[in-house]
Amino acid sequence: MNSSTSIRPLALVTLGWLAAVVLVGATSVAAHARPLVPLMILGPVAAWIVAYRRSSTWRARIDALPLRWLIGLHAARAPIGVGLLLAHQRGMLPAAFAIKAGWGDVAVGLGAVAAVVAARAAVAPRWLGAWNLLGAIDIAVAVGTAQYLFVVEREPLLTAGAPHLPFILLPGFIVPLVIATHVAIAARLRRAAAPAPQRLPSLTSR
DSSP states (O other), X not given: OOGGGOSHHHXXXXXXXXXXXXXXXXXXXXXXXXXXXXXXXXXXXXXHHHHHHHOHHHHHHHHTSOHHHHHHGGGGHHHHXXXXXXXXXXXXXXXXXXXXXXXXXXHHHHHHHHHHXXXXXXXXXTHHHHHHHHHHHHHHHHHHHHHIIIIISXXXXXXXHTTSTXXXXXXXXXXXXXXXXXXXXXXXXXXXXXXXXXXXXXGGGO
């Protein structure tokens, strides 16, 4: 693996990003700057998309990750979804968010297990694209619901918990990572499904 496709810089950036989110949550900075919570979702996603589209080096590093790794990350959504449901039962998260996001993550996470197995095939089955789309819709609904409750309704449980650990890991790290990997998976599947360009016969070969 050459320097342009080494995943080490990608891993270091990801770990640095996680450390920054943990620091923000530990110091309760976001509790005093409410707009920071939605910006923690939008900022990393925008930066990731720009880097993927504009930088051939970073795109090569991301594309060097095996497809099954990208999909396998989503298996973690099943226990995360269970955690959201348990947090709701304990009165830590509102039902309007936790039930919808929790069951959606459980379903997508369990589907990711089968998707990882399917991704090992020489030709990825078409239903992988459907699973990726459903996973993206699920996270979009969860994010939209959470932001509406947090920004517009100012739901007490979310406004109290979201700026602090462990809940700040959702908007600050997990959600942007989920969205970014959905985009990467979609790009990989689209390229795999594209027909190979046909070469025109050379005039000198006659």
